[in-house]
Amino acid sequence: MQRLNREFFQLPTLQVAKELIGKTIIYYNHQALITETEAYIGQDDPASHAARGLTNRTKPMFGQAGHLYVYLIYGIYYCLNIVTEELNFPAAVLIRGIRLLNEPYLNLNGPGKLCRFLQIDKRYNNLDIVNDQNFYLINSINNFTIEATPRIGIKVGVDKLWRFVAK
DNA sequence: ACCCCGATCGTA
DNA sequence: ACGATCGGGGTT
Numbered sequence: 001m002q003r004l005n006r007e008f009f010q011l012p013t014l015q016v017a018k019e020l021i022g023k024t025i026i027y028y029n030h031q032a033l034i035t036e037t038e039a040y041i042g043q044d045d046p047a048s049h050a051a052r053g054l055t056n057r058t059k060p061m062f063g064q065a066g067h068l069y070v071y072l073i074y075g076i077y078y079c080l081n082i083v084t085e086e087l088n089f090p091a092a093v094l095i096r097g098i099r100l101l102n103e104p105y106l107n108l109n110g111p112g113k114l115c116r117f118l119q120i121d122k123r124y125n126n127l128d129i130v131n132d133q134n135f136y137l138i139n140s141i142n143n144f145t146i147e148a149t150p151r152i153g154i155k156v157g158v159d160k161l162w163r164f165v166a167k
Numbered sequence: 168a169c170c171c172c173g174a175t176c177g178t179a
Numbered sequence: 180a181c182g183a184t185c186g187g188g189g190t191t
Contacts, residue, residue: 032168049174049188051175052189055189056188056189057187057188057189058188062188071174071187071188072185072186073173073174073186074173074183074186075172075184075186076175076176076185076186079175081174081179090184096174110175111174111175112174112176113175134178151174153173153175154173155173
């Protein structure tokens, strides 16, 4: 098994978002296949939190690739992102769906649902998954067909096909 | 100090 | 298709 390194996450966000489909998350005793992602790219992406510039919340998006960006949404749910690209360029990949590879073999479709199940919250914001022992990604063999669609739940930037789903 | 709204979810 | 939900981000 080969752990995904800094260089992988520094690649262009669309490439990372696509290549993350079928990769495996190792999270404590969980193993999970990534089945759905979305890309948020730069300050010119109107759907990105970074569109309004560098703030306390969006700071991780401007930081080093391979760190997590975890934020609270709708007052209830958390969303898990992995920061991409070079330092000071705000971009990240939202993890929208995973399939658990060990019991209870759940299909967790939805960014809020998967964070709720894995108990991922603000404590994980800014975690460096290139070096962490309990949270990292590994290469896994897969031959998914990847479908590209508009992103979910946004009102702007709907013209971009920046959501990727394993068929 | 406060207003406002959202990268959602579950039910209809 | 739609409404519940409410913490906290951004601005005063």
